[in-house]
Amino acid sequence: MLTAIRWRCSADSASVWCRKSLPSSCSWSCGLIGTVTVRQSQNTLREQIIANNLASVDLAAELAHRYIEGTQIAVRLFARSPFIEQSVFSGNFSRATPELQEFLRLNPRVNGCSLIDSNGFYRATGTTPAISPGNSARDREWYQQVIATGKDYLGLPTITRSTARPVVPYVVPILNSKAGIKGVLLCGISLAALNDAFAKFQTSPSARASLTDQRGGGVILAHMDRGRILKSATGRNKAVDRMLKGERGAVETTDSAGELNLAVYSPVPNLPWGTMILQPSEAAFAPIYKAARQSILFTALCLVFSAVVCGLLARRMTRPLVRLRTAAGRLAAGDVAIRMNFIRQD
Incomplete structure (x- = not known):
């Protein structure tokens, strides 16, 4: 009988654990x-x-x-075109004015285009209103850089003197056969056009x-x-x-x-x-x-x-335990004729 009581307690504990x-x-x-x-x-x-x-x-x-x-x-090719070089080498800068104007018309990315001699003076421009011939560019950092290095240079962003618009100056030296600087071509890359292109991204x-x-x-x-x-x-x-x-x-x-x-x-x-x-x-x-x-x-x-699944699984697992607890209770009460028939599926 004591054993039956122990079985019942064990079955109760197992049943509670499984269900909860x-x-x-x-x-x-x-x-x-x-x-x-x-x-x-x-x-x-x-x-x-x-x-x-x-x-x-x-x-x-x-x-x-x-x-x-x-x-x-585009600017470098224009600077090295025979007509521009001849205008600079001959000192007849003004004859390049129509070419400068046409270059600006064909290149909307450029705002302002000028030829400057080796002494730093503006000699021709395609910009309207034009920069007065004789104005000096020697105080500009881009001019100082290109004269010092003899190489093309992308300057610091600034406002153009002629159109008062924001540009990035790009300067290309025009060299003679002995690599001497005879003049420079200054073109301002328009920041307005650049901004329009960049805004599309x-x-x-x-x-x-x-x-x-x-x-x-x-x-x-x-x-x-x-x-x-x-x-x-x-x-x-x-x-x-x-x-x-x-x-x-x-x-x-x-x-x-x-x-x-x-x-x-x-x-x-x-x-x-x-x-x-x-x-x-x-x-x-x-x-x-x-x-x-x-x-x-x-x-x-x-x-x-x-x-939900675990709850159903717990109920399925505890059914034999519930039957065992019931049988143990009856056995403890003196019913020795009880029989347990378990069909295992594990």
Whole structure:
């Protein structure tokens, strides 16, 4: 009889454990697995989003490079054309005026085009209104650079004297057969045209792309807000500082309004420039938030399903225990004729 009582107690304990602990254990296990899976998926998706944004800013940098390279090639070919060289070598600069005007008409990327002699004086221009012959360019850094090196030079962004428009001066020396500088061709690469071309590159409605000259502490060349062209790169943060150093990367920063943004930056190949794409973190990582909501819903459904399945499994497992407990109770009461017939399926 004592043995029967012990059997009954053991059966009661096992039955209670199966019915209460087994479903909760299964639910906790499913929840833990779901949480780990969601976290790993979020990290993977975050890395993919950052990689995609870096690819976009690299593409923007390549666009700027190709734009400037194409313009420079056109200017160099024009500077080495026989008519321009003959005009400079003969000292009859003014005869090149119609050619300068035609070059400007055919090249909308260029704003202003002038010939300057080896003494630094303007001698011919295709710009209207024209710069008065005799005006000096010797105080300009681009003129000093090209005279010192004898090589073409992309100057610092500035405002043209003739049209008062923002440009990046590009200067090509015109050399004689002895590599002596007889004059220079000055062409201003229009920042307005560059900004229009750059504005077409937009990865998303909330993204803001910009192009900055890394020299002089950072001068904005292209921006969604045209009023910021030729302004200093303000709101200095880690992203701006790293871009001005010629680095490539991604970082989350806080703007002046306190909004968290994802900033990706990359140098422009073969130019002292850098590109940056700024996007609110909430918009940039929206796919993560959406995936997280879906994962939470899926995990909750899995928890409910596992709890139901484990509950049914627990009931199936405890049925023999309940029968055993009943039999043990009857045996303890003195019913020695009871028999237990278990059919095992495990």
